[in-house]
Amino acid sequence: MPHTRRNRDGLLARVNFPLYTVQMLTSRHVLVGGGGGAANTGVANGFEIFELSHDGEKFVAEEVVRHETGISVVMNCSTFNDNKHLFLVAGQESHCQLYNVQSVVINDEVETEDIGNNQEIRQRKKKVKTDNNENNKRLKFVIKPSDSVQTDFLDDQPLQRVVRISHNSKIMATGGTDGCVRLWKFPILKELHTLKAHKQEIDDLDFSPCENYLISIAKDGLAILWDYTKGKEMTRLTWQQPEGSKYLYKRCRFGVIEGEDKKSALYMITNPTNRAGKQRGYLQKWLPSEGVLCKMDAIDESLSALAVRDDGRFVALGTMFSGSVSIYIAFSLQRVLHIPGAHSMFVTGLEFLPVSSDNHTVTSISEAAVLSISVDNQVCIHSLPFRSTIPLWLAIIIIVATLFFTFVLCSYLGI
Template sequence: MSKTQDGKVFAKVEFPLYSVEVLDSRHVLVAGGGGAAKTGVDNGFEIFEVSHDGENFVGEAALTHDTGSNAVMNCACHTDGRKYFLVCGQESHCQLYNANISVTKESDVIHNKDDKKDEKSGIRQRKSVSNGSNPNQRTDSNSNAFKKLQFKINLGDSIQTDFSEGEPPLQRVVRISRSGQLMATGGLDGHLRVWQFPSMELIHDISAHTNELDDIDFSPDEKWVVSVGKDAGGHIWDCAKAARVKTLTWETPEKAKFLFKRCRFGIVEGNKSRSRLFVLANPVSGRSKKNSYLQFWNPQEGSIVNVWPSSESLSALAVSDCGRFVAAGTMFTGSVHVLIAFSLQQVLHVPKAHNMFVTGLAFLPSATASADCVEAAVLSISVDKKVCVHTVHERRTMPSWVAIVLIILILFLTFVLCSVLGL
């Protein structure tokens, strides 16, 4: 049964948001900007530490990094447990950043009324919070000073990933595989490029689409990478051979033209060797009266298993790390929908979570979201500069032993009633 909920504001930033990524179980990253125009709007990314205040998930700014005149329109991240790697699409190039974490005392953090910015690192150091009840702060056993996690950003390599000739080249999407060994990029030139990561060495250059790419994703086992583009095509590729494995073809309603917008693989619960594929498909006319669809595909067969219709265009897609839930964001009303992955049954609807279209979605890790009877928590972002969090609470079910006791009790009472009535 679907539940309607208001979106809770997780955090606010100073620039329009286009990408959201989970760094680890306690940190998330959002990115965006106002572009090269001198509008006074910053460009960059911000890292938030995730905590729970007993009622809601909340984010505390851990770092803000300014990327100069380049807005971050897409990004991806990976950690090996010690180092954090971040890649950002900045016009035609993909910029690599390395991040290290250190633990600092409260007294070591700069205290200013306004944020101060390190001109060399581009890091704004936030005014510290002195509230001892803040769950993001840690008390040193040898002193009364609080400890905080601090990120240090180091600039890495920058590589050109798009070579469009008809218009200024632009990287549209970047993804990193689960193991962190592969990276895939796509842009206006329609090429899908697979890179060794983090060395950023080109492995495959695939002429995947005749028009720009909209989205790509790696399968959980990293054997495949899926791509969708504005040529209405959707294809699954073999990562090792750079060969096309499947083409996503379906019978569209009334033979209308649809474009695939987003694509995400998800694991099958209890079997990480198998995967599901979820795709958003919108009618070509954005204001068309035809439904848009969230589609559940069997990637091995290249066939649709199930669909969920939406009365408005869909703009964002995410799958939980456990593979149990899938979320979709809408274009015109800024709404968020959360569904059960295998059945596409809607369990949560958040109407008008944002003032404008949803630009990105990301589920918090299952271990993080499992607090306080929460089955899943998904973050949504938009150009309205807000990060919102939406939670799916545990659906109460009756234990099997209670059901058995009730059945026995009902049978007993029925027998007694029949005896009294002489039946």
């Protein structure tokens, strides 16, 4: 049975604009973006970066920097960090904006300093010592706009819908309302291929961490697997839909298969186009190298967000109507945590805290933790407690005892 509870971890931060995208910037810094758009509503557009820590009882988030983007709402973004260079790319209307992100080591007592471009290093108050607060030195970030390229060319209201950076950091993929997938050399943003992939707007893209795969899904109902190094289509993923129903893919994410470093699984969520009756959304697990749908789990409402942890162990889902968040075991698609009503509106993004041996990784007593955002302006976190297991020594004793009593019983019965 899944562990179901109200959100014990709950609210990490609240911003003053709707949130549409979330990414881990470092192992302990999360970036969220969104906004109110170009309309003169007084709602800002931009990014905020928060530093995460754990005080032994709960997760804590502290604002590090805020960067406003004028009239351009931030609907999608992707980050790259190799510990030498830190880049951020963001969809802003029909263009993709590249940002150089510079880290600055400061002391907690540093005076407020204006650094231009709607950014500032804010004074940080002294904090109670936590697992990541051994001294007063902290990272701040300076976000500087760099190159910008047009990535969508629809005649009427072009819009970049998604951007992804490949795991080798050499390729960037963008997709938008014109249905084309464009591949760019990264970080110089030189166009390599234009893939005329779909007849309608693209909903999501993702790169495989293992193979040269790129998946694209769109409102035309297609899921196309590409070899992104060659810019060529490999296969189209199809499944037997319930009779009398039509489903569209909503989100797609690759994940590594535990114990198989060079093989990936593909997870997708799909929703019915007809919301009447009791039609349900589905979480699907595919083996992309074989084009096979190997597992599927039905959910009692439409789905809006999907994330896979970097080690491939867990998958997280966010729902459309109830604003709920769930965590699943990736191998079996067994739900192990359910947070009903985590947000007051639909979940727009999910991101797992990374798994790393890095000493700067946020630590806690949980087995997994996932961040969620919504247009309700909230950043929340949900943690999965370590599940109870039988120790190996106890399992061995139980097996030996079972065999012994089986032998005694058989001897007594003369079998």
